[in-house]
Amino acid sequence: MTDLLGPAEWTAILLSLRVALVATLMALPLALWVAHLLARKRFPGRQLLNGIVHLPLVLPPVVTGYLLLVVFGQQGPVGGFLYDVFGISFAFRWTGAALAAGIMAFPLMVRAIRLGIEAVDTGLEEAAATLGASRWRVFTTVTLPLVFPGILAGAILGFAKALGEFGATITFVAAIPGQTQTVPSAIYGLLQVPGSEPAVLGLVIVSVILAMGALLVSEWLARRAAHRMAA
Amino acid sequence: MLQIDVQKQLGDFALNANITAPAGVTAIFGQSGSGKTSIVNAMAGLMTPDAGRIVVGDTVLFDKAQRTNLAPHKRRVGYVFQDARLFPHMNVQRNLTYGGDHDADRLIELLGLGDLLNRHPAGLSGGEKQRVALGRALMCNPQILLMDEPLAALDARRKAEILPYIERLRDEVKIPILYVSHDVSEVARLANTIVVLEAGQVAIAGPIGDVLSQPDAVPLVGVRAAGAVIETRIAGRLLHDGLTELSFSGGRLMMPGNLGRLGQTVRLRIPAQDVILARDRPKGISALNILPVRITGIEQGRGPGVAVGLLAGKDKLLARVTRRSLQRMELAVGQDIYAIIKATAVGPEDVGG
Numbered sequence: 022m023t024d025l026l027g028p029a030e031w032t033a034i035l036l037s038l039r040v041a042l043v044a045t046l047m048a049l050p051l052a053l054w055v056a057h058l059l060a061r062k063r064f065p066g067r068q069l070l071n072g073i074v075h076l077p078l079v080l081p082p083v084v085t086g087y088l089l090l091v092v093f094g095q096q097g098p099v100g101g102f103l104y105d106v107f108g109i110s111f112a113f114r115w116t117g118a119a120l121a122a123g124i125m126a127f128p129l130m131v132r133a134i135r136l137g138i139e140a141v142d143t144g145l146e147e148a149a150a151t152l153g154a155s156r157w158r159v160f161t162t163v164t165l166p167l168v169f170p171g172i173l174a175g176a177i178l179g180f181a182k183a184l185g186e187f188g189a190t191i192t193f194v195a196a197i198p199g200q201t202q203t204v205p206s207a208i209y210g211l212l213q214v215p216g217s218e219p220a221v222l223g224l225v226i227v228s229v230i231l232a233m234g235a236l237l238v239s240e241w242l243a244r245r246a247a248h249r250m251a252a
Numbered sequence: 253m254l255q256i257d258v259q260k261q262l263g264d265f266a267l268n269a270n271i272t273a274p275a276g277v278t279a280i281f282g283q284s285g286s287g288k289t290s291i292v293n294a295m296a297g298l299m300t301p302d303a304g305r306i307v308v309g310d311t312v313l314f315d316k317a318q319r320t321n322l323a324p325h326k327r328r329v330g331y332v333f334q335d336a337r338l339f340p341h342m343n344v345q346r347n348l349t350y351g352g353d354h355d356a357d358r359l360i361e362l363l364g365l366g367d368l369l370n371r372h373p374a375g376l377s378g379g380e381k382q383r384v385a386l387g388r389a390l391m392c393n394p395q396i397l398l399m400d401e402p403l404a405a406l407d408a409r410r411k412a413e414i415l416p417y418i419e420r421l422r423d424e425v426k427i428p429i430l431y432v433s434h435d436v437s438e439v440a441r442l443a444n445t446i447v448v449l450e451a452g453q454v455a456i457a458g459p460i461g462d463v464l465s466q467p468d469a470v471p472l473v474g475v476r477a478a479g480a481v482i483e484t485r486i487a488g489r490l491l492h493d494g495l496t497e498l499s500f501s502g503g504r505l506m507m508p509g510n511l512g513r514l515g516q517t518v519r520l521r522i523p524a525q526d527v528i529l530a531r532d533r534p535k536g537i538s539a540l541n542i543l544p545v546r547i548t549g550i551e552q553g554r555g556p557g558v559a560v561g562l563l564a565g566k567d568k569l570l571a572r573v574t575r576r577s578l579q580r581m582e583l584a585v586g587q588d589i590y591a592i593i594k595a596t597a598v599g600p601e602d603v604g605g
Binding site for chain 2: 142144145147148149151153155156159162163166
């Protein structure tokens, strides 16, 4: 196995993990907030918000990548502002890959968490309120623990999606080894070079292991959560 | 002291109720859809009335005119829901103390919760869940306790198991209790005051003995629910016969079963349809309980039945007979007659301490 993977491949794997992890962790609180908004609140523009959240899921990834380039590039309205004020740059850097992965994973995370929130019996939240709990305390002590399986599912789904993201990432930040070349773009790149099948095989095996591992960890955590509730 | 005056339009249904409840247990009684739950939800702040005012003791919970509307968590209202609503991810101990631990040791003892503390709600029976819900509501030291059909989801055996706990609470906890129910035997056993709701309005309200034995209230409370509720004292125990002798202002009654200690008070419900009337003292019949009574009122209903109000000593009784019997016996207000109460007619679920 180690024979199959050279230093370049290892760099791509570690970068992929870092990009996917950062993307998931940054997107999770926002996804929780948006999911709560969509599941519980009625406000004008709710359908519009729902549509915008789902856009990365239905648009061709290349289009999403191009839009990211336009908006978050150094000449773009948001990207330019962030660069001028905070010195943050996304262009051709791993942070850009994380941004692209996070945006592509976002709708999946929102959907899973929203289902979890909708499954929570609002009667329990009412009961907590009659027991003197403020809204914030109801949310943190009743809603959040009961939505936990949904959050977990959303996080794992998001992580897996972020690991596999290709189209938007390569359009937005290209595939620079050590900066933005994640496992999928490394595989794609190697496939263009004759004689690199062993390296491709190694990366494919790693991809399968990572995906299976994420799935097993989520199953295990979900079972533990269910067990805690039934015990 | 509790004052509720609420108006709320819910689709076609209009709630317009004005209730004043004294200390003790006030039962809100009515068919399903009569607005019972809406009233307790308005008290707890889970439903906002269109207009009105809700006051508990010195605290104004809601006043449309003054734009007062306390948030649910600031109302100090204990609420026991029909479906218990225990938090599934917490054990019994954490459920109980979620809102506070006021008087925790005594409540755990009073409700028999000591053995349940480490269990999770999923493993509890319906009756156990309701006991935990009761303890949880009381541990946040509420100024009023709301109970919305707390026994409706339980079978007869579980009901019989939890009723004594509720009675103990009623006698030990010094806060007003609002008890929603459509089951008259529960209400007769627990409440001092009854409010009968019909289509969102208060149809009749008052002390429970007065309301349920009032002949003209029969159509409102229902034929099966109508009947006297009297306080009696255990005067003798005929254990070899399996009977208990009870005395009240109108005489003595024999009831089956061992109902308690000598001198103890027993609340008795005598359904109107279990009372038979006779002009003369009957002889040679199997019924044990024959009381001299005076007719105080006759209410002709729309159907074949007639409600007859009776006075036995100082206590009010109610009988339901057919219109035909009424005419044949030539009954009239002021007459002295006899009421025959079949002792076995009073089931154990109708006998309360």
